[in-house]
Amino acid sequence: MKRAINVCVLTTTTAAVNKGVNQSALWAYAKLLRYTKRHERLNHTVADVFECNVRETPDKLAVISETQQWTFRQVNEHANRVANVFQAQGYKKGDVVGLLLENRAEYVATWLGLSKIGVITPLINTNLRGPSLLHSITVAHCNAFIYGEDFVEAVAEVSKDLPAELLLFQYNNENNNSTADAVKTAKNLNKLLSAASASAPNKTQVNHHDKLVYIYTSGTTGLPKAAVISHSRYLFIAAGIHYTMGFKDDDVFYTPLPLYHTAGGIMCMGQSVLFGSTVSIRKKFSASNYFADCAKFNATVGQYIGEMARYILATKASPHDRAHRVRLVYGNGLRPQIWPQFVERFNIGKVGEFYGATEGNANIMNHDNTVGAIGFVSRILPKVYPISIIRADPDTGEPIRNSQGLCQLCEPNEPGVFIGKIVKGNPSREFLGYVDAKASAKKIVKDVFKHGDMAFISGDLLVADEKGYLYFKDRTGDTFRWKGENVSTSEVEAQVSNVAGYKDTVVYGVTIPHTEGRAGMAAIYDPNRELDLDDFALNLAKVLPTYARPQIIRLLTKVDLTGTFKLRKVDLQKEGYDPKVVSDALYYQTAKGRYELLTPAAYEQLQRNEIRF
Template identity: 40%
Template sequence: MNFVSVLVREAKYFLSVRALTKWTGDISPDSQNLVPDDIEGVVDRHGANVAFRFEGTLTTYDEFDARANRIANWALEQGLKAGDCVALFMENRPDYVATWYGMSKIGVVTALINSNLEGDSLAHCINISDARFVITGTEQDNVIRSSQGLFTARPPVWTLGGTEGADLEAAMAGVSAARPSREHRAALFGRDLCLYVYTSGTTGLPKAARLTYARTQGMMRSFIAPCHITERDRIYLTLPLYHGTGGLCGIGQAVMTGASIILRRKFSASAFWDEATDQGATSIVYIGELCRYLLNQPPHPKEQAHKIRTGFGNGLRPEVWAEFLERFKIPHLCEFYGSTEGNVSFLNFDGKVGAVGRIPGWLEKQFANIAFVKFDIETEEPVRNAEGFCIRTDVDEAGEALGLIGEDVRNRFEGYNDEQATKKKILKDVFEKGDMWFRTGDLMRKDKDGYIYFVDRIGDTFRWKGENVSTNEVGEALSSLPGIATANVYGVPLPGYDGKAGMAAITTDGDVDFEGLYKALDEKLPPYAIPIFIRIQRDADTTGTFKYRKVELVQEGFNVDDVTDPIWMYHPERKEYVPFTHDRFDSLRSGAFKF
């Protein structure tokens, strides 16, 4: 890269950082300008704009605000007050946003419950929130009916359109649509609790992350500047509204600017381009696997006829990234890294393929609150020196990303509604006695130009033959091969061996050449990283936000008595994969067969 190109790149990066600061610089734990104040200001300026386009119905900002006001005034009639909590268990629809927005007007905390949960998981999320009421929609009747006896406090259920619970629509029929007095939230500050947003539960029961008003504001404003969103944009949103990426960052792009949300109940790869094009979408919100699903679809006549100019999301893998932009002719995507509860986040402003963000040299002081430290895969703990302190990684060396915990909005860690879960995420005495840092649980690396790359989740990376194996690297290699649609990689214990053997659960979209599979992988991966076992699933096991589930797969391993899916095993003498039979399972378990 020549000198002029470097100057241009740095100038663009500087302007992007300045634009972002314009949107997020006034957020403070001590501020009394809260989320509902921001949204009400947008309504006052853009009341006639369309806020939501949903299943053939248009909702203006004035109508959206009136709906939220009715919900707030109804809640006041029920005796709810600032600091109380309600659980929102509803499918994607404009009322979802109107409900939590309305509650925020009177200081009531809303717990955003994953609409796919049922039974013990649903009860757990509602119970730990201490919700006074549960508000549901049209699709939750059966789940509520079967799970209600598990709710410890037995909160009353109110429904908007369902049959299980009291009729909230009828109860609001005579309720005022005027804004409730701001006095109901007058005692609140940015540091006070606004929402509970739950972790996805890929490794156990979900945890309730505490989102303050200030943190919620930050999430809602974060992608306005990077995507250059104005009140004229239409943002196509197919992700679940209970999740931070879609429900706060995506919604925030609109309700903080006056733009319009094209909202879909659920993501559909087959309907994506028809709806995005016909509704005039200019921006999208994605999760990496969503992009992969679209690439796996056959060519669509409208896949390049759209007006989409930008979008944001996370988890877009390098092997998908460039192909996605080229095939669908989308000029710009803003990949980011972050978690709902954490204090470490990055934005990829300039579109460097594979990077989740960048810390250029001239910004290192401003990012002193973020560190990458050497990490021991076997102990799953950071490496410490003779003095007991952590050691910063070298250029291009993978290490755990940490965030310094402080009182600034950018540095705060509010934790979970579970003290023990909160403590597990805090690392002490990192670089000096008494300091505290948030553990992201992610391995990342930074190159010589400051670009940051996600490597793997801690616990996903495993050791085999004395080497560290990155599940992401193996997954990318597998997914790039003909016939393999998705690849979920994990390590499984193998009798008589240290470490864990690689296993991949794949789905297919064509014929897979298993005889030539090892050779193809050998050209992409070091020998120790090539999976020993390949499990073929009809559908990938994912959460509602398309994250791969691994806990159950690891528990089942390669036990042919438990797994009904076909399994293939690498045969070291043949240098190819062979069907994994009961005989081979018994031979492996007895130690007669060796790798």
């Protein structure tokens, strides 16, 4: 009888949760559809919507930073100058002009101006150098390339390998109109802009579904891939976050994220471009200055991504911790292990956690502040939703199919791969993919719930609870098996980082001779050797089961982060744990749970199975 009552209570509670969250989500979705359908009907581009804001509030601040305060009028005039310069140079609709520039007001004005004449702008990651930079320029088939003065050396390094017909344009920093340090063949863009008209360029027919920009994947595995963002896609992403998070017209946004990524460049900057809000930016993220900046710019909404929240939480206490006007922070990757501490310390009223891929069509958001959740899918009518979690091999990500050859929905608390239904012509369900068609094909799964349908497959393992809340589990291939148990690298990374004092951490599986599965290895950034390994081992045992504790530790003296603050796991995994190959200090866990130095002699013993885990 007791079991029946519990089931009844659970069902009632689940139904109530489903109803409340569904109503909130549906209302936001209805407003989003009305917004996107209207602009589609009017064939509006991003620049068209922006120009409406210019006409309504020309003297309102659009973009601000420590050194710049640009109004909507100023952004638009600069955009017009960019359009007129490149139109005069002979560039036309369908041409591709790459952009490598740090966070500044000119950034958004540049791609916005190019879009007015139908030119597509690949937004290049400012951290790239050498082959990765060259690849990003060439894979997008750039006809021209704009770069900032700070990247002269990076461009000079690859200039000899660039196509001969590709023209270079150099942006100098403020108050610098010289040609000093320019790449030999580059044109001085500042001089060209100063001589150009601030009036609208000659009319070019640009359409709502035309390509706008290319945004690159982070490149944690392999070379970056250029994802296609159309005008309609930009509108959908920026408006989607706007209506779902309940942003207000008078909100002031703060983002220290790079404007070459979707998060900073669309989800945040899109609030200025499309909705007339003020966005404050920073050239480079600073954990200690995050809330100080929010106070300085009177920000009411702050943005984060990935490990930024952990960095901020690791800073020393400051008067700015709670002396700010931020009512909401939003982003993705706030780990549940630090979520409560973060909102308590910094007095945050609401966290808007979202999940999605730049190139994908599977996007979800946390509507009601549930700790750790990245979204919600109704358990009442799961197949009605355009997103699902399906059973898949955790190593390969390949769907596990039934006897009819179709995919299978996961049960509550069963990890699976997240997918988004593809519907051509629908900006919310379209899959535009990458510039590289072969790379795009790898992200599509066919014959999902019926023969002939298609879906975007994310490659991420998610889990939904009994109520329908979704939680990030891991990337496919990152979950490994050890001692007969599946180990999630994401979960272990969170606990290891917390115990190590919020240090940068990456966890991966490595093979050990004469053993099954893969042993856990953790690379921890600790250049000053601050980590007490005895205390570390003791505290780790309190939060992780034996099978999940890293068997090998690598203390990194230098760290290579992506633009979204992710360690490059694949490179570390390839380097392994041979002390003759790895220059960093390595340690292995003994049978008593302590970490001992992994010397060349101990490594050989490990290879001969004389040291066992």
